[in-house]
Amino acid sequence: MSALLEIRGLCAFYGRTQVLFGLDLDVAEGGVTTLLGANGAGKTTTLRAVSGMLRTTGDIRFAGERIAGRAIEDIVRLGIAHAPEGRGTFVRQTVEENLQIGAMARNGRAAIAADMERVYGYFPRLKERRHQQAGTLSGGEQQMLAVGRALMLRPRLMLLDEPSFGLAPLIVRELFEIFRVLNRDEKVSMLLVEQNASLALDFAADVYLIETGRLVMTGPAHELRRDETIRRSYLGY
Amino acid sequence: MELLLHQVLAGLATGGIYACLALALVMIYQAIDHLNFAQGEMAMFSTFIAWQLMELGTPYWVAFVTTLAISFVAGVLIDRVLFRPIHDAPILSHIVVFIALFGILNSLAGFIWDFNVKNFPTPFGSRPLLGSGLISSHDAGMIGVTILLLVFLYVFFRHTRIGLAMRAAAANPQSARLAGIRVGWMIALGWGMAAAIGAVAGMLIAPVVFLEPNMMTSVLLYGFAAAVVGGLTSPGGAVIGGFAVGIIENLAGTFIPYVGRELKLTIALFLIVAVLLVKPSGLFGRRVVSRV
Ligand SMILES: Nc1ncnc2c1ncn2[C@@H]1O[C@H](COP(=O)(O)OP(=O)(O)OP(=O)(O)O)[C@@H](O)[C@H]1O
Ligand SMILES: [Mg+2]
Numbered sequence: 240m241s242a243l244l245e246i247r248g249l250c251a252f253y254g255r256t257q258v259l260f261g262l263d264l265d266v267a268e269g270g271v272t273t274l275l276g277a278n279g280a281g282k283t284t285t286l287r288a289v290s291g292m293l294r295t296t297g298d299i300r301f302a303g304e305r306i307a308g309r310a311i312e313d314i315v316r317l318g319i320a321h322a323p324e325g326r327g328t329f330v331r332q333t334v335e336e337n338l339q340i341g342a343m344a345r346n347g348r349a350a351i352a353a354d355m356e357r358v359y360g361y362f363p364r365l366k367e368r369r370h371q372q373a374g375t376l377s378g379g380e381q382q383m384l385a386v387g388r389a390l391m392l393r394p395r396l397m398l399l400d401e402p403s404f405g406l407a408p409l410i411v412r413e414l415f416e417i418f419r420v421l422n423r424d425e426k427v428s429m430l431l432v433e434q435n436a437s438l439a440l441d442f443a444a445d446v447y448l449i450e451t452g453r454l455v456m457t458g459p460a461h462e463l464r465r466d467e468t469i470r471r472s473y474l475g476y
Numbered sequence: 477m478e479l480l481l482h483q484v485l486a487g488l489a490t491g492g493i494y495a496c497l498a499l500a501l502v503m504i505y506q507a508i509d510h511l512n513f514a515q516g517e518m519a520m521f522s523t524f525i526a527w528q529l530m531e532l533g534t535p536y537w538v539a540f541v542t543t544l545a546i547s548f549v550a551g552v553l554i555d556r557v558l559f560r561p562i563h564d565a566p567i568l569s570h571i572v573v574f575i576a577l578f579g580i581l582n583s584l585a586g587f588i589w590d591f592n593v594k595n596f597p598t599p600f601g602s603r604p605l606l607g608s609g610l611i612s613s614h615d616a617g618m619i620g621v622t623i624l625l626l627v628f629l630y631v632f633f634r635h636t637r638i639g640l641a642m643r644a645a646a647a648n649p650q651s652a653r654l655a656g657i658r659v660g661w662m663i664a665l666g667w668g669m670a671a672a673i674g675a676v677a678g679m680l681i682a683p684v685v686f687l688e689p690n691m692m693t694s695v696l697l698y699g700f701a702a703a704v705v706g707g708l709t710s711p712g713g714a715v716i717g718g719f720a721v722g723i724i725e726n727l728a729g730t731f732i733p734y735v736g737r738e739l740k741l742t743i744a745l746f747l748i749v750a751v752l753l754v755k756p757s758g759l760f761g762r763r764v765v766s767r768v
Binding site: 343344 | 658
């Protein structure tokens with residue numbers, strides 16, 4: 240069976256600087272894949288490449304369709320939601336407006352309103368603050384909002400760039416519990432970038448390790464957990 | 477007292493026009509981060525189109541609405557043809573294109589309709605309203621149309637999906653694209669709306685300043701002053717700034733000796749400089765509480 244997201248020989252560029260060098264990566268339909276690597280390895284860049292935010296060569300396929308070279312707005316409409324690094328909050332808009340913005344690629348008032356309630360169900364904190372300017376939310380609340388905005392697309396694939404960043408441990412556990420539910424009950428596939436490798440390895444089924452834009456190791460999470468290099472560099476024991 | 481009230485009302489009437497122009501300026505500024513120097517000339521050209529339609533026998537309100545539609549389409553085209561290609565170009569390129577647009581519209585209007593001053597009709601009549609000497613019916617009509625326009629814009633931006641999409645595109649283009657918003661088209665829509673709003677301002681002020689290719693020069697200066705007073709990032713501020721500038725202009729012209737009619741324009745310049753020196757973000761710009 241071919242994967243939902245298939246990346247082959249991906250090279251990515253910021254202007255003339257090349258950052259990715261022939262990356263191969265799969266996300267299975269209904270699966271969770273995590274991308275690990277040191278700071279500056281090219282994790283964020285990989286997610287941006289999938290979303291069409293920068294110049295790439297190589298092949299990116301989503302559900303069998305070639306998406307490399309398409310406009311960001313068209314890629315989103317295929318059902319790829321990107322919760323970006325830095326959260327991408329609309330600071331002057333209210334929490335509720337931020338969520339509505341997340342549903343801009345969809346139609347159907349009732350369905351959107353229902354999904355808004357669903358997001359509030361996952362993040363009651365956002366519901367309490369629904370009429371507040373999003374710029375006044377705490378860092379962790381803005382992170383929840385970024386995930387909430389991505390959910391408003393009703394995505395098939397979520398690109399999550401360090402969703403645990405800046406969150407208290409308890410909130411991180413809650414957040415990943417939500418990801419589990421989404422993955423299990425709503426069959427949302429995920430490509431997860433995490434600093435917290437042990438968390439990522441617990442959650443994901445497949446792991447890719449990159450260094451300076453090149454793939455150095457890949458395999459099922461339960462195997463890589465036992466790997467010497469991974470343990471020493473990323474798990475710290 | 478009567479004179480004061482009269483001047484305040486007259487100030488509100490012209491202030492509404494400044495508010496419209498300031499709003500048009502702010503809309504484009506929010507979308508592309510540059511001040512549209514040609515906003516006044518675009519409004520002037522629209523007004524000539526309305527005049528031409530009426531010369532051909534079109535009734536006032538039909539000409540009015542047709543002009544709005546034409547201006548809207550022209551605004552969208554100006555963005556797609558002139559400004560989208562230089563979207564990432566430095567500020568100087570933008571200034572050059574603005575000046576070119578200014579010059580082209582100005583001389584084209586002169587070429588087609590010549591530079592002689594023309595009368596532009598008002599649908600409200602120019603008799604004093606209700607027999608009182610307080611406000612003329614055209615001034616009252618001007619205030620009415622401006623308020624209608626402002627209410628429409630408020631509802632559009634606050635309560636419609638596309639209005640929210642436009643605000644999102646202006647606030648954070650990258651994040652907006654990730655949400656599927658077609659930012660390029662939102663900018664074009666902003667240009668179209670700015671052009672149409674400018675057309676309203678031009679058609680309303682034309683009976684007062686008379687129709688000729690340079691009619692908007694001083695009006696635009698007041699519009700700039702209003703936008704700067706309100707802070708270039710705040711539509712609400714631009715509106716308040718517009719009314720404030722209109723009132724200040726009228727009161728100063730009447731009550732401060734030596735200012736009179738001739739020096740009134742200096743007030744606009746004075747306001748711009750004063751606000752930029754004392755509070756560069758304007759009175760209402762970026763009052764958002766934000767945390768890093
Ligand atoms: N906008 C940019 N312009 C130029 N170079 C960039 C840009 N963004 C990132 N880079 C470079 O690309 C490389 C990969 O960056 P990327 O953001 O993908 O790393 P990352 O793996 O996400 O790191 P981190 O864990 O710190 O988030 C880095 O060397 C970085 O300097
Ligand atoms: Mg990163």
